[in-house]
Amino acid sequence: MTVRDIIKRAFLVEIIKGMALTLKMMFTKPVTIQYPEERRRVYEGFRGRHAFVRDAVSGKEKCIGCMKCANICPAQCITIAKEKIENKLVVVKYDIEALRCIYCGYCVEVCPVCALVLTEEYEYSSTDKAALYFDKEKLLKNWDEFAAKQQSETYFNKFWRPDGVDSAKMPKSKREQGPVPTRPVLKPAEPAPVAAMPKETAQP
Ligand code: SF4
Ligand code: SF4
Structure with missing residues (x-):
């Protein structure tokens, strides 16, 4: 010593x-925050809970069942099943197993119709495995919960048109995709049917 x-x-x-x-x-x-009383700001491009964008007019999901998301998913956690109903291919099952997801965002990037989104919702941990298995209805519900929290009337996800990707090589539907409404949009009222005029009767 x-x-x-x-x-x-x-x-x-x-x-x-x-x-x-x-x-x-x-x-x-302090660099720390007093969670849950305080919450960090979630930045654009945060990849949280999955959701199916609910079409503001039809009220349904926009998925066309092209399978691109399931094929590109590195974790293989997307399952899609389609059936021919009245000569049309209909997506009858769309499931995401969130526990296996690695949140790469490829499914969102590749979707040609911007049907899928990784929302900024991050508080969805659960001890129940089933709660983290998202089917079509749950994915739409996730969107509703996310959309209801948005201050803005519209939303656009960064991964629908990612930086550095040549938009000329994107499908037309993706190129033309603008911000989606976060509130339901009422369908334009159908014009009232014109009442048939009574035939004029010949006067004696
Ligand atoms: S974020 Fe990645 S891992 Fe998760 S479902 Fe999408 S493609 Fe699969
Ligand atoms: S890529 Fe989009 S449209 Fe195609 S199956 Fe997946 S969610 Fe549906």
């Missing part, structure tokens, strides 16, 4: 340094 070490020990230098640091931090702005 050197003389320097002996002096350090005798005068408790390290303890004094530690106490000085503690005192300094007491008057410094």
Whole structure:
């Protein structure tokens, strides 16, 4: 042990340094927050709970069952089933197993009709595995909950038109996709049927 070490020990230098640091931090702005009373701002492009965008006019999902999201998903956690109903292919099952998802966002990027979104919702942890298995109805409900929290009347997800991707190579539907309404849009009222005029009867 050197003389320097002996002096350090005798005068408790390290303890004094530690106490000085503690005192300094007491008057410094904290880097932590008091969650859940305080919440961090969620930045654009945050990848949270999955949702199916509910079409503001039809009230239904926009998915056309092209399978692109299921094919690109590296975690293979998207299951889609289609059936031919009245000569039309209908998506009868669309499930996302969120527990297996790695939140890469590829499914959102690849969707040609911007039907899918990773919302900014991050408070959905659960001890129930079934609660993190999103079927079509749950995905639409996720959208409703997310949309209801939006201050703005419209929403556009960063991954619908990702930076660095040549938009000329995107499908027309994706190129033309604008912000989607976050509130239901009433269908234009059907024009009232014109009442048939009674035939004029010949006067004697
Ligand atoms: S975010 Fe990635 S891992 Fe998750 S469902 Fe989409 S493609 Fe699959
Ligand atoms: S990529 Fe979009 S339209 Fe195609 S199956 Fe997936 S969610 Fe539906």
